[in-house]
Amino acid sequence: MNMNQIELLRVLYENGFNLSKAADRMHVVQSAVSRQLQLFEEELGSPLLTRHGKKLTGLTPLGQKVLAQTQTMQQAKKNILSIASEYKNGDTGILHIATTHTQAKYFLPKPIRRFRDKYPKVKVYIVQSSPEHLIDFLHNGEADLAICTEKVSEDGTLVVKPCYEWHHAVVMPKQHPLASGELTLERLASCPVLTYSFGFTGRSNIEKAFENSGLTLDVVLAAADTDVIKTYVRLGLGVGLIAEMAYDAVADADLVVRNLSSLIPSSVTKIAYLRQNYLPAYGRHFIEELLEAAEDINFQ
Amino acid sequence: MNMNQIELLRVLYENGFNLSKAADRMHVVQSAVSRQLQLFEEELGSPLLTRHGKKLTGLTPLGQKVLAQTQTMQQAKKNILSIASEYKNGDTGILHIATTHTQAKYFLPKPIRRFRDKYPKVKVYIVQSSPEHLIDFLHNGEADLAICTEKVSEDGTLVVKPCYEWHHAVVMPKQHPLASGELTLERLASCPVLTYSFGFTGRSNIEKAFENSGLTLDVVLAAADTDVIKTYVRLGLGVGLIAEMAYDAVADADLVVRNLSSLIPSSVTKIAYLRQNYLPAYGRHFIEELLEAAEDINFQ
DNA sequence: GGATTTTACGCATTTCGTAAGTATT
DNA sequence: AATACTTACGAAATGCGTAAAATCC
Numbered sequence: 265m266n267m268n269q270i271e272l273l274r275v276l277y278e279n280g281f282n283l284s285k286a287a288d289r290m291h292v293v294q295s296a297v298s299r300q301l302q303l304f305e306e307e308l309g310s311p312l313l314t315r316h317g318k319k320l321t322g323l324t325p326l327g328q329k330v331l332a333q334t335q336t337m338q339q340a341k342k343n344i345l346s347i348a349s350e351y352k353n354g355d356t357g358i359l360h361i362a363t364t365h366t367q368a369k370y371f372l373p374k375p376i377r378r379f380r381d382k383y384p385k386v387k388v389y390i391v392q393s394s395p396e397h398l399i400d401f402l403h404n405g406e407a408d409l410a411i412c413t414e415k416v417s418e419d420g421t422l423v424v425k426p427c428y429e430w431h432h433a434v435v436m437p438k439q440h441p442l443a444s445g446e447l448t449l450e451r452l453a454s455c456p457v458l459t460y461s462f463g464f465t466g467r468s469n470i471e472k473a474f475e476n477s478g479l480t481l482d483v484v485l486a487a488a489d490t491d492v493i494k495t496y497v498r499l500g501l502g503v504g505l506i507a508e509m510a511y512d513a514v515a516d517a518d519l520v521v522r523n524l525s526s527l528i529p530s531s532v533t534k535i536a537y538l539r540q541n542y543l544p545a546y547g548r549h550f551i552e553e554l555l556e557a558a559e560d561i562n563f564q
Numbered sequence: 565m566n567m568n569q570i571e572l573l574r575v576l577y578e579n580g581f582n583l584s585k586a587a588d589r590m591h592v593v594q595s596a597v598s599r600q601l602q603l604f605e606e607e608l609g610s611p612l613l614t615r616h617g618k619k620l621t622g623l624t625p626l627g628q629k630v631l632a633q634t635q636t637m638q639q640a641k642k643n644i645l646s647i648a649s650e651y652k653n654g655d656t657g658i659l660h661i662a663t664t665h666t667q668a669k670y671f672l673p674k675p676i677r678r679f680r681d682k683y684p685k686v687k688v689y690i691v692q693s694s695p696e697h698l699i700d701f702l703h704n705g706e707a708d709l710a711i712c713t714e715k716v717s718e719d720g721t722l723v724v725k726p727c728y729e730w731h732h733a734v735v736m737p738k739q740h741p742l743a744s745g746e747l748t749l750e751r752l753a754s755c756p757v758l759t760y761s762f763g764f765t766g767r768s769n770i771e772k773a774f775e776n777s778g779l780t781l782d783v784v785l786a787a788a789d790t791d792v793i794k795t796y797v798r799l800g801l802g803v804g805l806i807a808e809m810a811y812d813a814v815a816d817a818d819l820v821v822r823n824l825s826s827l828i829p830s831s832v833t834k835i836a837y838l839r840q841n842y843l844p845a846y847g848r849h850f851i852e853e854l855l856e857a858a859e860d861i862n863f864q
Numbered sequence: 865g866g867a868t869t870t871t872a873c874g875c876a877t878t879t880c881g882t883a884a885g886t887a888t889t
Numbered sequence: 890a891a892t893a894c895t896t897a898c899g900a901a902a903t904g905c906g907t908a909a910a911a912t913c914c
Contacts, residue, residue: 284868292904292905298868310652319912
């Protein structure tokens with residue numbers, strides 16, 4: 265068993281069990297990986313992959329379990345290189361942050377700015393995606409940290425730190441009827457509503473609030489992106505249910521914002537990373553920056 | 565970076581950073597490991613080991629961190645071989661159980677007997693030691709499971725399952741004054757006491773009970789082993805504070821036993837194993853046997 | 865027939881072992 | 890003086906690439 269065989273299994277998995285593509289990915293010829301796979305299976309005494317004739321079709325039950333182990337091995341290898349690089353190069357490196365549009369635009373700017381002042385030689389790459397994919401990015405090594413509000417299941421492989429608590433707010437044009445009078449779920453339910461797509465930015469908490477009241481929300485437009493929602497609110501399509509921090513007092517001065525903290529359960533944005541993923545010192549400091557920025561919000 | 569270099573670091577650590585011994589352990593000549601170490605350090609760009617001249621003296625900070633990673637890599641490698649072996653050989657293998665004398669003698673016999681009936685081809689090796697070393701056995705791969713009452717700190721690397729709850733009891737010769745009348749901590753404190761050594765079989769709970777009452781226990785003999793304690797109780801050295809399940813109604817019929825459940829906090833014996841250690845099916849079934857045997861005790 | 869995997873064989877690289885040299889205690 | 894580590898060099902083993910054959914769709 266050697267590193268290349270370990271890597272091969274993962275690369276095969278990521279490339280539809282296509283030996284030729286896996287060979288390309290690993291910068292060797294097909295015959296080489298074919299041979300290595302044979303040797304690996306021979307050593308283990310059982311096939312790792314299912315075949316139709318010669319063609320590889322998937323993992324055997326054994327292969328699935330072995331794949332899981334190879335992933336921790338490769339993570340450890342990656343960690344070793346990362347640790348060594350940290351010692352050699354000091355405060356240089358890349359931090360891959362998986363997050364959503366809302367966090368990237370309304371929460372991260374300040375902590376990232378402060379982080380960059382302290383660690384000018386560390387590059388910060390924001391990997392933006394839908395919440396359900398953020399954790400995947402952690403697992404497949406495309407991100408070091410995930411910052412998200414929903415879908416963070418604690419399965420023991422993740423370290424999850426609560427970051428800050430926030431509420432939703434409703435935004436609407438100034439002349440809208442909801443702009444005055446008491447705000448109730450009933451009145452909200454009577455309006456066309458624009459809000460986040462399923463799985464985005466606390467959408468599930470919005471659902472929950474209305475379900476508990478036996479009301480149905482009339483969502484006429486769902487978007488992943490607060491700016492899209494605000495754009496259509498301005499066009500008069502309805503009121504926007506957005507994260508409170510996504511309202512900008514200056515840029516959104518033409519809109520009325522009303523807090524929904526008493527109507528919709530608060531959401532908690534969390535920081536997550538793989539327990540087995542080594543975070544260099546600058547990564548840990550970045551988390552500290554996030555938590556400091558979060559305190560400003562939690563105690564405001 | 566290859567597997568041998570990874571293994572080398574751990575073997576060096578386990579052999580006092582002695583290259584020659586490490587070479588023996590790995591069944592290669594010294595010059596080979598010397599060269600491999602150089603190559604590894606060269607690849608990482610910094611030394612892993614501190615040196616006085618040519619002699620290796622210890623790990624650098626980098627080496628310490630890398631060692632931690634190499635250990636997870638080797639664990640994963642071990643898991644792969646174990647998984648493959650499980651597929652090839654079915655219900656055969658070895659289960660290494662780290663535990664103390666008390667558990668081995670008074671709790672394990674029944675579940676092990678039942679387990680052996682179901683898995684006759686699995687060998688059960690009991691690695692007996694002091695509680696403080698049991699967890700070490702897990703970490704250095706000498707045991708798959710640990711069964712112990714004390715010193716199980718949950719640091720995230722362990723899976724800890726509570727197994728059964730039990731109390732201490734006091735045993736004494738039949739004519740002893742404590743054999744009749746109300747049992748109190750005061751009366752116990754007035755007797756010479758024989759009990760477990762520090763760190764053994766709930767000894768800390770005994771301490772706690774007396775400390776809370778402001779009483780001092782007069783321990784005239786401490787042993788790791790219930791049978792030793794009972795032997796000296798029979799010689800009249802004092803009363804024995806032992807685990808309730810260590811009293812055998814038949815063999816110990818010459819002794820009086822009195823329950824201390826109202827005086828000394830109950831202890832919980834736990835099952836622990838490394839989260840990252842792959843347990844074959846028979847290992848998981850063994851845990852089930854333990855938990856079943858535990859239920860008989862908990863609900864008796 | 866195009867794509868994919870396997871097999872065969874020679875070449876290149878890596879790793880090891882022997883042996884000698886250098887440093888440490 | 891004995892033990893421990895490094896260096897040098899030839900030998901063995903390992904892994905790769907080219908090319909051709911076999912198989913799949």
